[in-house]
Amino acid sequence: MAAVSGLVWRPLRQVSGLLKRRFHRTAPAALQVTVRDAINQGMDEELERDEKVFLLGEEVAQYDGAYKVSRGLWKKYGDKRIIDTPISEMGFAGIAVGAAMAGLRPICEFMTFNFSMQAIDQVINSAAKTYYMSGGLQSVPIVFRGPNGASAGVAAQHSQCFAAWYGHCPGLKVVSPWNSEDAKGLIKSAIRDNNPVVVLENELMYGVPFEFPSEAQSKDFLVPIGKAKIERQGTHITVVSHSRPVGHCLEAAAVLSKEGVECEVINMRTIRPMDMETIEASVMKTNHLVTVEGGWPQFGVGAEICARIMEGPAFNFLDAPAVRVTGADVPMPYAKILEDNSIPQVKDIIFAIKKTLNI
């Protein structure tokens, strides 16, 4: 107890019972931060830290961002650091790549990743491949970020998940945060990384608040790219997921826990390079695997995980074939009842887990 000193940030209130008598003092409510604010904080801190960092995209400046993720940044940093562009993804992605080649560190925002298809030549051919093609001479320290995957009622052309598309390409790093801690730590790591990084956010998660641990409040808090996180320990089955479905997996795990099934839920955090060590270690412990993703099944993230499990040591520990839970193999329908049933729901995850465990 005497170790508490003036250097400790946490208020003395937390150990008040022993040291001082204080009335009507409760421990401070844990800090709640939405995913949107976490990304905003991360960008703000990196803009402040390095003047070569700048943000460009549609509506990012005066409008505060189409989803308000860049709120307040233009007011603070001005026209030189927060730039509104004409409506040409191909155009501003190319400009961002050129700026990165010439020594700046751009954050290129796509209003959604569906529009990144307009610019995909710039992302893959100009950004991802250039370091290799130049024999290590020309780096492209760029971040492409924006909301990815299904939203609500925006139909087929605005609901696609690009994790598998970008995860396919050597030269790119691809991250997919779930909660606020992921979002802040990964955007900061992405901005500091000298390789091109794709940050796949999720529009439906922007407004969701999460408890923000004290480490995450530091300006140097980073979540390492390429490292998954075990969100929930378990012994009976490994459930691997990324982005919003991680929350659904935790809900499914809570339901199954009451039935005596303990799920180990892994939040991938990074799509490429994939943290297979964590997944393999978990499968070797639980002997069962279910993957959960919002994207389409063919050539998807789950397909890659299953293939790699087969190629590695964990295969011999499987007691049953791995099962993938994915989005339905159709363009996202517009009718609400169809859309709801086209993305993995908690009941689908529970069903897949029970099927794998044969219960």
Next chain:
Amino acid sequence: MAVAIGAVRVWRQSRILGQAALLLLRRPGAQGLTISHPHRQQEQQFSSLDDKPQFPGASAEFIDKLEFIQPNVISGIPIYRVMDRQGQIINPSEDPHLPKEKVLKFYKSMTLLNTMDRILYESQRQGRISFYMTNYGEEGTHVGSAAALDNTDLVFGQYREAAVGAAYAAKRANANRVVICYFGEGAASEGDAHAGFNFAATLECPIIFFCRNNGYAISTPTSEQYRGDGIAARGPGYGILSIRVDGNDVFAVYNATKEARRRAVAENQPFLIEAMTYRIGHHSTSDDSSAYRSVDEVNYWDKQDHPISRLRHYLLSRGWWDEEQEKAWRKQSRKKVMEAFEQAERKPKPNPNLLFSDVYQEMPSQLRKQQESLARHLQTYGEHYPLEHFDK
């Protein structure tokens, strides 16, 4: 005839109005996007008594006559030149008066390039290299423009918008550099050329867009590539200062690029130079252009309007060059190219472990494992591989 003249008049009128508008838009003291101004758009002086247009989207007068602007393809943007086809200076005030050594450097660069083209084209036919594209007929555009740049300027051979991004970065850094982006009249049809032009203008970047209009995009002639007045006519549509030059006149190319460079850096704005020229050779070693154009057409350009010939006439008329030097230089340049080629052929190939590096700045573990696996494999079975051709 009357239609054409009428069209020119209308076009010129709107061009003058457009230029006046451009001057109005460029407020003194505005450093592009760096001014802090509460309103992004120009201020409107609202006065209900005046019947002037108030639209934010254009600065122009009203007109009460229905008239479509005629695209001017019969009498297009004039072509700036300094020398005639016989290498004689037309307007002495446009002569750059370059010193002898510099003009000789132009000539030697163009002819060395020509020699290298011949040798490398042949070597592809012999199977010694896999692919080649020649520069026949376009040597003036390359050498004239490159000579007008500084050593620190950035050159993009393609990637139009990346060039604009680099120019934006150069402006941010106050680097006193220009970015020049070369492309053909075919590539100008790409959507990203539109984006590049528009962004260069709106972001006010120090960039020169240099279009080599050589008449063909592989087999597609310009008559099928566009219906407007070439590429130079597109520049003003984006608010970009534009010029069309005789690409086979190395002094015209030099003068235009030099002035564009000076102003692009001083004023932070883009320039568009369309260099008219002719592709004498095939598009590449995979092409046989006799399939889509006549030998007579090619011969005309080779014999009557070649950038190297025109500069040679200029040099001869000044007594700076003669047949003896021509013979000697031909021999010397050929020897230079052959020696460099043979030296390159003798060089060993890069070490196989470089297959795995530079995908990312740091090598990921899967690639490192593969690299180590290859190294082990070569340790055991190396004798079955032609390792002597590779760097140790």
